[in-house]
Amino acid sequence: MKTLYTIWIFLFGLIFGSFLNVVIYRLQQGLSIVFPGSSCPACKKPIRFYDNIPLLSYILLKGRCRQCGSSISWRYPFVEGLTALCLSALFFKYGLSFQFLNYGILVLFLIPISFIDIDKGLILNKLTIPCFILGVGLVLGFQFETWENSLFGAVGGGGIVWLMGFMGKMLFRKESLGFGDVKLLVTIGVYVGFPEVAICLFLGICIAGIFIFGGLILKKLSFGNTIPFGPFIALGTLVYLIWGPSLVNWYMGLY
Ligand SMILES: [Zn+2]
Numbered sequence: 001m002k003t004l005y006t007i008w009i010f011l012f013g014l015i016f017g018s019f020l021n022v023v024i025y026r027l028q029q030g031l032s033i034v035f036p037g038s039s040c041p042a043c044k045k046p047i048r049f050y051d052n053i054p055l056l057s058y059i060l061l062k063g064r065c066r067q068c069g070s071s072i073s074w075r076y077p078f079v080e081g082l083t084a085l086c087l088s089a090l091f092f093k094y095g096l097s098f099q100f101l102n103y104g105i106l107v108l109f110l111i112p113i114s115f116i117d118i119d120k121g122l123i124l125n126k127l128t129i130p131c132f133i134l135g136v137g138l139v140l141g142f143q144f145e146t147w148e149n150s151l152f153g154a155v156g157g158g159g160i161v162w163l164m165g166f167m168g169k170m171l172f173r174k175e176s177l178g179f180g181d182v183k184l185l186v187t188i189g190v191y192v193g194f195p196e197v198a199i200c201l202f203l204g205i206c207i208a209g210i211f212i213f214g215g216l217i218l219k220k221l222s223f224g225n226t227i228p229f230g231p232f233i234a235l236g237t238l239v240y241l242i243w244g245p246s247l248v249n250w251y252m253g254l255y
Helices: 001-029 054-062 075-094 098-120 125-142 147-172 177-192 198-216 229-251
Strands: none
Touching: 001 075, 001 098, 001 125, 054 075, 075 098, 075 229, 098 125, 098 177, 098 229, 125 147, 125 177, 147 177, 147 198, 177 198, 177 229, 198 229
């Protein structure tokens, strides 16, 4: 039965992912998210509903616009698939619960925040602020974790990143972490509490470290490149939400 529900969540996830593509594209252009309907970025012609089916349309159209034939970025189906996978994984882990609702909402914000950070190097208030407010509402409304824990998460998460940025500035004499990263950690802290937020951040730093190390070895990166940190924080959070408790147990088992 759970498998059947997971498939449903996956299909809903694809639809959410399709909407997140719109959010990622339009927030960067300063356009309205709800109006008008989707159009091809190249020829501007409206995309017909039957050409707008997540994943499937991309495959059927072989990644090209039906009307002008220009290629559609692989990122559209990627974001759709990623959103669907994340929500299914959370559902598989938490079932139909407040935790699933809470973490699901957080992930639905983390995805556009990450992709806009990759594109623009900015973490938009237009996403972090609504995410923060919703998180506070969820904690106060459903109380599946205490508001104190949530508050510690927000202050702790934001505080640690602020301190890291401050020390980075002292050491390297340049801005290494932006205020956007601080706001992002405050927001994640509201959803996951303390010390979970610190674990999410730690995992994010580890993933970033592996990425930078790999990039330097493969010569895809050089010293002096600026790398958006938001996507790594988001990845660390995702890893924690899906594998977290077992990961912590495994780590503790090492001693
Ligand atoms: Zn077109």
